Amino acid sequence: MQTPRIVLSAAVLLAACGGAPASSAPVAADPAVGGPSPASPAAPPSAPPTATAPPPTAAAASTAAAVPAPAPCGALGCLAFDDPDRAFAHVLGDGPRVLAVGESHAQQGAEGIPSATRRFAERFLPALAGRASDLIIELWVADPRCKKEQAARVEEEQRAVTQGQAADNQNEFLALGHAAKRLGIQPHALTPSCDEVDAIARAGADAVPAMLETIARLTAARAKALLGREDRAGKMIVAYGGALHNDVAPRPGRERWSFGPELAASTGGKYVELDIIVREFIKDTAPWRALPWYAHFDREEHPDRTVLFNPAPGSYVLIFPRTR
Structure with a gap:
């Protein structure tokens, strides 16, 4: 699905955020996940018996009953x-290997709205700790060797x-990278080659489409490299950027973006x-209005x-x- 605005971040350095190449060291496991709990000391003989815990199925049913079910709200699986x-x-719950998140970018005049x-x-990134290994962010990092x-x-x-977008957009993308690293999720920026930068610079009126194509190509290449690494097996790769590049069924003419x-x-x-x-x-x-859910x-x-909304299998829009 497309968004009315796209962010093409200016050349910034994500080194402080840990934007490492695909050959970087594996992410350290979250110490709170996967380790066995220490055994509890035995109760003294005179201790009263403790209540028996309910079987897992009963506990699960009790938890499910406490969580209100979502309410149907219309078409497109709403x-x-x-x-x-x-x-x-x-x-x-779909169990993605790649979760591609696209956003509607904040615009000027909306600075008071998160x-x-x-x-x-x-809200969402902490839920990915221990489940996701890497976060590819739509941040454009300049290669200092380029002209x-x-x-x-x-x-x-x-x-x-980007002139109509909120001034903090780029800083928030950087902050997202820092937050990911604190959670043990390795952030990555996009680093075009000098040849790619030169091609965009020479594209003239087609510079913006060339940038969009480059963003999609670089993101796909980084994600596929990470998917192929043994130390990422079983982990989720997350891509984050504008809601233009993640379309699984792009509009005609926008396939290369x-x-x-x-x-x-x-x-698969x-x-x-x-x-x-x-x-x-x-x-x-x-x-x-052109968006299918609008x-x-x-x-x-x-x-x-x-x-x-769930317009198609594996495609969601969260509003x-x-x-307040």
């Missing part, structure tokens, strides 16, 4: 959840695209596309619940509840 975390857990990036970092005039020309093209079909094939279908949308960012404009979404219905 479900309304009590909170975003449960909606995200529902998506993870962005999709911030919500993902604070400065080439990089400057590309940066100028980027500014033309999306890594979705390639990674879906590489994972274990690919999930998730767009996360801040409700207040949705506008009655042509780009939004006609089925009513912002006045379920305003305090998280709405999750956050209204901001």
